[in-house]
Amino acid sequence: MMTDTIDTSSKSLHQRILDDIESNILSGRWPPGYKIPSEQVLTEQYACSRMTVNKVLTQLARAGLVLRKRKTGSIVMPQNSQSAILEIYDIRDEVSALDKRYHHGILARTIRAPTKAEADNLSLGPRRKLLALTCLHYADDKPFCLEERIINLGVVPQAAEADFADLAPGPWLLDHIPWSAAEHRIAAEAANDAAAQTLNIAANTPVLVVERQTWRLEETVTQVRLTYPGASHAVTARFTPSQRLLNPA
Structure with missing residues (x-):
């Protein structure tokens, strides 16, 4: 029985950018070593401030999904080579x-x-x-x-x-x-x-x-x-x- 409702229609721009980049990485569309579009490109693509893009990339870097380099930009990090012994089965x-x-x-x-x-x-x-x-x-x-x-x-x-x-x-x-x-x-x-x-x-x-x-x-x-x-x-x-x-x- 439902006891509350959640508004699923609203999503912050920060979250949308985060979701898009994360999905590209975790799905394999952007493989390890892939160079992520620059902050300037992402700023123009999402029509947002550079600070918003910077915060997203910083969050992804803390999670170990990207490596940020000052002069060359951000690249997708290789994921841990140790596979989980137990997969998530249906x-x-x-x-x-x-x-x-x-x-x-x-x-x-x-x-x-x-x-x-x-x-x-x-x-x-x-x-x-x-x-x-x-x-x-x-x-x-x-x-x-x-x-x-x-x-x-x-x-x-x-x-x-x-x-x-x-x-x-x-x-x-x-x-x-x-x-x-x-x-x-x-x-x-x-x-x-x-x-x-x-x-x-x-x-x-x-x-x-x-x-x-x-x-x-x-x-x-x-x-x-x-x-x-x-x-x-x-x-x-x-x-x-x-x-x-x-x-x-």
């Missing part, structure tokens, strides 16, 4: 790989202010709004994964109007917002009463919990907790050696 693909029929349902949605713990842990501003979602993913007609997610509407305002009926929140976010960093935490836990009831398993049954947070530049995009019945799920990852081995084993 749960739909996990179910399909088991030759089972996938579907999902949104159990709850609320727009609210962050709790103090969320504001502190996610570095959210005091006026930020969150979209809190509970989604249940099915394999055939059996509960497969419980998804508990919060989305930062300051970064993804359009999520406030999405119903996630055709596309679950995870793949919807991947389609609508670029992310620049992600962190995973995986743990074996005992199912609490609420999770056990939703997944149709006994309380204290072993479950596999994947917690993930993604960032766009320096701001949190989303934080999600995925709970899988432990007896029916395993994590498999394939990875290759990085170009630089900091701690060879």
Whole structure:
């Protein structure tokens, strides 16, 4: 049930320039080493002040996406050569790989202010709004994964109007917002009463919990907790050696 509304029509010029450049970098349209248009060119292109462009490039430099050189301008930085061991998978693909029929349902949605713990842990501003979602993913007609997610509407305002009926929140976010960093935490836990009831398993049954947070530049995009019945799920990852081995084993 909606408890608030977010105006998705307004976007500052600073944010529009930031979005455009960041999208070009993260999509690969501007590869590492690509020379970004000069401040003067960007000022003319967006009909804005040079200070606005300078602030955008400074923010991108702090995030490690561009390197600014005084005489030669700004270039796209190579991203960290160490690939994440775990990619961000679509749960739909996990179910399909088991030759089972996938579907999902949104159990709850609320727009609210962050709790103090969320504001502190996610570095959210005091006026930020969150979209809190509970989604249940099915394999055939059996509960497969419980998804508990919060989305930062300051970064993804359009999520406030999405119903996630055709596309679950995870793949919807991947389609609508670029992310620049992600962190995973995986743990074996005992199912609490609420999770056990939703997944149709006994309380204290072993479950596999994947917690993930993604960032766009320096701001949190989303934080999600995925709970899988432990007896029916395993994590498999394939990875290759990085170009630089900091701690060879």
